[in-house]
Amino acid sequence: MSSREKILGAISTNKPALIELPVIDIKSTSNLAADWVDQFIKILESIGGKVIQLSSIDLIKKEIQQAKIGGEYIVNTLPILGEVNTEINSTMEASLLETVDRAYIEGSLGVAENGSVWLYENQIKNRLLPFICQHLVICLSINKIVPNLHEAYKQIDVAKEGYGVFLAGPSKTADIEQSLVIGAHGARSLLVYLISE
Amino acid sequence: MNPKNFNRLFFEPIQGATLSHSEAAEIFNKDEARTDWHDETLWFVREKRDKAVRQISEWEQLRTLGSDIKDHTLSNLDNYLTEFEKNAQANGIKIHWAIDAEEHNEIILRIIREQKVHQVVKSKSMLTEECHLNDFLSQRGVEVVDTDLGERIVQFRNEPPSHIVLPAIHLKKQDVSETFHEHLGTEKGNNDPQYLTEAARQHLREKFIKSQLAITGVNFAIASTGGFVVCTNEGNADMGAHAAKIHIACMGIEKIIPKAEHLGVFLRLLARSATGQPITTYSSHFHQPRAGQQMHIIIVDNGRTKQLGRPDFRSSLKCIRCAACFNTCPVYRRSGGHSYHTAVAGPIGSILNPNLDMKANADLPFASTLCGSCSNVCPVKIDIHVQLYKWRQELVSEGYTATGKKVAMKGMAFVLSHPSIYRIAGKMGRWMMRAFPFIMNNKSINPWYKQRDMPEAPKQSFRDWYKKNKQ
């Protein structure tokens, strides 16, 4: 008998009688979208992220141009922000991605209760990019903020693409004496532009 | 009889070479300042949890949902596992089944050898600790680099993690500094956590980039979509998995949840319970290997189906490994994770480990005051302290403790000789007589009096209580 059969057999012998699956009926405490935006900003900033509200993307475009002139390796993945870096694809090697200073990525949705942003694989272009870049910038429409994770899971399809992530703030650790250090293995900073254009 | 001799007399035949919890705890306690620091640091984490929880008005409703979803899943586990397998395979993921730790390790070794891999990185996975994967592989010439900062620190030091969420919580920054000076060539005496973390970042980036194979754990596996979720704050699971051409994810059979919508409940509970964060920095959802990558999942039993068959203890399989029960436990805080001599320490480990080996772990259910704080904080409502009490009875009736009384005494030696634990835990009078009536009847073997500088107040109240209750 294979291990698979042994394990499944043992479960069917040992499991209790079927217990019903509960229905998730959590109501969100606020129904005001404006409150969700406030909460999103407050929470993301409390976990080390930075949030800037913008009514025009011109400022971001300018920022990218200036950084490029300054010699930084900037990766832009959003056509609305200008020229995109076509060299970034799903099979690009880690040793090349490692040189990225700053990456601009579009977020799908923000979650007010925890300050996280959902990113689909096609938005990040390469799964390593949001982790391996030194600094990460996410552009998110202010209309895409939902109150909590229950609502978020209703709106995203986790299996639509091969990979997706809720990303909340810069990489961090407190493994040395519980002292918080920002910039463990992933990006050293996270800036979210909330765009109301 | 002198309690010390009493200990020596009875622990060794039971524990063999391994120190019992109370013996190891005695050693841990020799450094009083460090013990106090350990206690306070974990209590601080517990307080952060409380603060986070208070901000969620529906917290109790979430706990009930988390508990009920897990109860349901366990009652239909075989069907969910086959559903998961089918969907994961359709996603292009290869599924393996391992009946025990040995088979789990062999599967990984086989993949490593078949693919001629030399560079292996691993993010935190308590299952691989439980299976002693690192030792197994290193004995066969394969070096595994642990990439979680805390795990890398303890790996350099040749120690096991002492906590399932905070692996190096038993160490001070001076210890880390010395270790990094030795292994990474950092400046001697530079204890700055920022500096030390940066050194580890540089060191591990190089490992990530060179790695050919990445091993990760699994926090949740979704039956209906055939994908899985891995949560980290550092981003090390992602750095490893996305850089390597082979990704192996290891999961116990109990990691299954029915649908993606259930993640809404568990991700809300997990990080708040663990560290007081609203969510971990990265909650990564893997459904397919990336172009050109191989993805494997190993589904492991290793005693879990047996635990499922024990009605008194099956709900321990609901655990989501948040470690809230560790941080709140007065015994854990003052005895340190290594005293539990197992991969998963703390209150939940004391329920899981006797299932794996009753004889070797017979001391663990006694490393508790049964105060119930663990059950109060558990996000999936496991009745931890009740199960610890039940294990004590079970161990005696199963004959693993030829003289149950004596084993209980030895196991309890640590708890009884540290009155401060009760002060925190409270409720002493109500459980003591019920749990250990024999102790009360034999003052000569009561190790309560073992500690020399026992605080005055608890001693007094104990005596009062004892006088009243000895009948």
Ligand code: SF4
């Ligand atoms: S038993 Fe409960 S509190 Fe303890 S680690 Fe598991 S889920 Fe967390």
